[in-house]
Structure formats: structure tokens, C-alpha cells
Amino acid sequence: MTPKWRSRFAKRLRNGGSFRLLTTMYRLKFWRMYKFFGLAAEVKNKYSKEHSLSNNVRFGTSFTPQAEKALEWKDYLSLFYVSEEEAFALWPSVCREQVLDYMRKSEVVIKQLLKVLMKGLNVNEIDETKESLLMGSMRTNLNYYPKCPNPELTVGVGRHSDVSTLTILLQDEIGGLFVRGNDGDNWIHVPPIKGSLVINVGDALQIMSNGKYKSVEHRVVANGSNNRISVPIFVNPRPSDMIGSLPELIENGEKPIYKQVLYSDYVKHFFRKAHDGKKTVAFAEL
Ligand SMILES: O=C(O)CCC(=O)C(=O)O
Ligand SMILES: [Fe+2]
Numbered sequence: 001m002t003p004k005w006r007s008r009f010a011k012r013l014r015n016g017g018s019f020r021l022l023t024t025m026y027r028l029k030f031w032r033m034y035k036f037f038g039l040a041a042e043v044k045n046k047y048s049k050e051h052s053l054s055n056n057v058r059f060g061t062s063f064t065p066q067a068e069k070a071l072e073w074k075d076y077l078s079l080f081y082v083s084e085e086e087a088f089a090l091w092p093s094v095c096r097e098q099v100l101d102y103m104r105k106s107e108v109v110i111k112q113l114l115k116v117l118m119k120g121l122n123v124n125e126i127d128e129t130k131e132s133l134l135m136g137s138m139r140t141n142l143n144y145y146p147k148c149p150n151p152e153l154t155v156g157v158g159r160h161s162d163v164s165t166l167t168i169l170l171q172d173e174i175g176g177l178f179v180r181g182n183d184g185d186n187w188i189h190v191p192p193i194k195g196s197l198v199i200n201v202g203d204a205l206q207i208m209s210n211g212k213y214k215s216v217e218h219r220v221v222a223n224g225s226n227n228r229i230s231v232p233i234f235v236n237p238r239p240s241d242m243i244g245s246l247p248e249l250i251e252n253g254e255k256p257i258y259k260q261v262l263y264s265d266y267v268k269h270f271f272r273k274a275h276d277g278k279k280t281v282a283f284a285e286l
Contacts, residue, residue: 034229035094036077037144047077047092056080057090063158067274070154073222077142099140103233106168110135110235113166113199121209123248133208134165136238143230145176148222156220156228158275163267164202164234171198174228180217187219203266204237207258207284210245217278239264244284258284 036044045051047059058078062071079091079099087100114134118126126134145156156176171177171192178187179200190198206215220230237243244260261284270280 034144036092036142037075039092039094054086054090056082056086057092064271064274067272068158069274072157072275073145073148073151073154074156074220075144075146078139079141080137080139095142099142099231102170102231103138103140106233109197110166110168110233117166117205117209117213121212121246121249122252123246133237133241133243134205135235136241137236139234139236141232141234143228143232145220145223145228145230147227148224151222151224154222156222157218159217159219159277160275161206161215161217161278161280162200162202162232162234163204163270163280164200164236165204165208166235167198167200167202168233168235169198169200169230170232171230172228174223174226176221176223176228177230178219178221190218202234202236203278203281203284204243204263206281207243207261208246210249210254211257212249215278215281219275237263239267257286259286 044059047057049058049060052058056079059076060078061075062068063074065071077092077095079087081087081103084100087096091099111131114131115126118124118130118134123130143157148154159180169177171190173192173194175189175192177190177198179190180186181188200216200218201213203215205213220228241263242260243263243266245254245256245258250256266280266283269283273279
């Protein structure tokens with residue numbers, strides 16, 4: 001990355017928003033994903049909350065069905081990465097290798113993005129502890145939005161920000177993802193561009209950057225004519241990490257606006273309620 005590009009990039013993220021990173025690196029075979037969702041219901045149900053052998057593998061529908069007035073028009077398979085061995089033992093074989101490959105290749109891009117973002121905060125050294133805080137755990141979701149007979153009655157995903165540090169999102173050619181503009185009023189469509197990824201700042205980075213980088217609010221509409229697939233990688237702190245305004249920023253004289261919270265508590269708080277815009281972040285406010 002050239003310094004000019006780097007500073008433009010850091011500025012764009014500071015202003016809040018979604019940054020589309022053009023790359024030809026990713027050629028994920030979407031049909032492989034469709035294959036999972038095309039499996040018989042009883043096969044997919046082996047990975048449901050009730051039947052899955054592990055909490056790290058979960059097939060479900062909607063976000064938090066027990067807290068939602070109307071269900072989101074979406075099925076998903078959520079894969080929390082622990083190790084290759086575990087993935088081989090527990091993840092559905094129909095898509096396992098593609099997801100692992102995608103995650104492995106993404107790591108290079110993720111590290112570069114985080115380096116640039118930390119530079120923008122004057123944090124020039126990312127040691128092992130910091131790296132683990134920024135990207136110590138990863139979760140990949142396969143989202144499947146089936147064609148909806150009454151799209152005006154529901155949504156694909158309600159408005160929310162991700163609880164991640166960064167989200168790397170791959171979407172197919174259908175479209176339907178919207179991000180909230182900087183003025184807070186307008187919604188901007190994120191058009192699919194072949195060979196591109198959408199990079200979203202999540203709440204954990206907003207908190208660690210002491211509010212300098214803003215997590216982006218987004219939503220997905222339900223679609224009356226097409227099925228849609230998206231594959232976000234949520235780059236997260238580890239569940240056992242304490243997150244809060246980074247000490248480097250406070251040592252530089254900034255007033256902290258976030259307290260230290262256990263990341264797994266933050267995530268639990270997010271999942272307890274239906275999607276509600278950016279309200280989750282209040283959980284960490286001082
Ligand atoms: O499908 C998309 O484009 C976005 C999905 C999303 O926001 C999520 O899974 O958190
Ligand atoms: Fe999201």
C-alpha cells in the first residue's frame with residue numbers, strides 16, 4: 001500500500017463506513033455454499049442448536065428468533081474456527097475445505113488492514129498480544145437468503161453493526177446490502193462488484209479505537225425475485241479478552257469513552273436481543 005493510499009483509506013474508515021477492497025485474490029466457489037443449503041433438512045438439522053455436536057458449528061434461521069417480532073428471511077451456517085483438526089471433525093464436508101481456504105487466504109489481507117488501521121491511531125507496533133486482541137478469533141458465516149414471497153413484510157437482516165473488529169464480506173451478484181450514511185439519515189446500497197470484498201468496521205474496533213473508527217450500521221433487504229448468498233468473516237478478539245479504549249490512546253492524553261468489558265459478555269449482550277441498530281455499543285460506554 002502506498003502512503004497516499006494508506007492515509008486515504010484510514011481517513012475513510014475514521015469517517016465511518018464501509019470500504020470496498022478490490023482484489024482478485026478471492027474466487028470463492030459460491031455453488032459450494034449453495035450445496036450446504038441444498039442438503040436435505042434432516043442433514044442440515046444435524047447442525048442446529050438442538051443437535052449440533054458443538055457450539056462452534058451452528059445452522060439456524062433468523063438472528064434471535066425468540067426476541068424478534070418477525071423472523072429475518074435468512075438461513076445461516078456459522079463456523080467458529082478453533083483449529084483445522086476441529087474443522088475436519090465437525091464442519092460439514094460439503095463446504096469445509098472452501099471455507100478453510102478462504103479464511104487462510106483472508107488472513108494476509110486482514111493483517112495488512114489492521115496494520116494500516118493501527119497506524120492511523122499512531123499505534124505502530126502490533127505485538128503478539130495486540131494481534132491477538134484484534135484478530136484472536138474468527139467466525140465465518142454462510143448466509144443464505146431465499147427468495148421471499150412477500151419481501152415488503154420482512155427483512156433479510158435487520159439493521160445492526162457487527163460485534164467484530166473487522167468484517168470481511170463476500171457477496172454474490174444479487175445485491176441488497178445497505179449501509180447507513182455518515183449523516184445518519186440515508187441508506188447507501190453496496191453494489192456487488194466482481195472480485196471485490198466489503199470491509200466493515202465492527203463495534204470491537206470502535207471501542208478499542210476510543211471512537212475514532214466507527215462501526216458501520218447495515219441491513220439487508222428481503223428479495224422477491226432471487227436467492228442471495230453472502231459470506232462474512234468476522235475477525236474478533238478472543239471471547240476471554242477484555243476490550244476497551246486502547247491504553248496507547250489514553251497514554252497519549254485521550255479521555256477514554258469506553259470501559260473494559262469481557263468480549264464474551266459483549267457478544268452475549270448482542271445475541272440476547274433482536275437487531276437494534278447500533279445500540280449494543282452502549283454496553284461498553286463509560
Ligand atoms: O449479507 C450481507 O450482506 C450482510 C450480512 C450481515 O450483516 C451479517 O451476517 O452480519
Ligand atoms: Fe452484519
